[in-house]
Amino acid sequence: MFKLILKAALVMTAVLGTPAFAGNTMKPHHQTAGLKCNSCHVTTPFQAVSTEQCVKCHQLPQKKTDYRGAPDKHDSPHYGPTLDCDNCHHEHEVSENYCNNCHEFDFKVP
Ligand code: HEC
Ligand code: HEC
Ligand code: HEC
Ligand code: HEC
Numbered sequence: 001m002f003k004l005i006l007k008a009a010l011v012m013t014a015v016l017g018t019p020a021f022a023g024n025t026m027k028p029h030h031q032t033a034g035l036k037c038n039s040c041h042v043t044t045p046f047q048a049v050s051t052e053q054c055v056k057c058h059q060l061p062q063k064k065t066d067y068r069g070a071p072d073k074h075d076s077p078h079y080g081p082t083l084d085c086d087n088c089h090h091e092h093e094v095s096e097n098y099c100n101n102c103h104e105f106d107f108k109v110p
Contacts, residue, residue, distance in 0.1 A: 027091055029110065040091070049091070051084045073099055073107065 095109035
């Protein structure tokens, strides 16, 4: 079911070119925390936000060795802790599980 919804969203995105909601929504956790657009966007006009910006506020999350049986996505055997946040955490679109380009891990990216 979830996959179907996701597919529908992707089709919409393809049809509309860019996601219609880009820039108009923030993730609930950032909304609640009272972030403003320029908490992340430090250039005018706004461009995609770099990992450097994320880690000004966030420590790289602590290593979790057992998250529902899946390995640590913040420190993987392939990339260590060096993957850009935006590979998984999108701010204006549904986040994605980058690892599942190749694996089938059961974790959900906030
Ligand atoms: C928590 C950080 C964060 C906040 C807050 C934020 N953005 Fe973004 N924004 C991003 C990231 C990361 C991207 C890259 C695409 C993605 O991950 O969704 C992006 C992409 C964009 C883009 C596309 C830029 C491009 O050239 O690709 C626009 C426009 C934009 N944001 C507008 C806004 C507006 C307007 C707000 C306030 C309502 C806002 N953003 C708040 C992180 C943020
Ligand atoms: C201005 C400070 C600030 C910036 C910049 C920022 N965040 Fe956040 N973020 C917060 C705060 C505050 C919270 C809510 C409290 C918490 O969970 O740490 C939060 C929450 C989150 C959460 C959810 C945490 C949870 O427990 O579910 C994720 C994921 C996240 N941020 C990722 C990012 C990413 C990726 C970027 C860069 C695109 C980013 N943040 C940029 C301040 C920031
Ligand atoms: C390969 C995908 C992936 C990448 C890349 C990634 N994250 Fe996460 N992140 C997750 C997932 C999945 C969770 C959900 C909690 C979990 O599974 O540990 C998460 C949770 C979080 C949380 C909530 C706190 C926690 O430990 O649960 C924060 C904050 C966060 N990520 C920040 C970041 C920042 C900052 C970056 C970039 C430096 C980043 N993440 C890169 C997948 C990723
Ligand atoms: C481009 C494809 C690809 C991506 C993306 C990918 N992996 Fe893998 N991964 C593999 C392949 C192929 C193997 C098996 C070969 C090997 O063991 O080196 C593997 C093996 C592993 C193993 C077991 C190997 C060991 O040394 O314990 C873990 C754990 C793992 N991946 C975690 C991750 C995580 C976490 C991510 C996301 C951050 C990820 N992978 C992203 C292709 C990928």
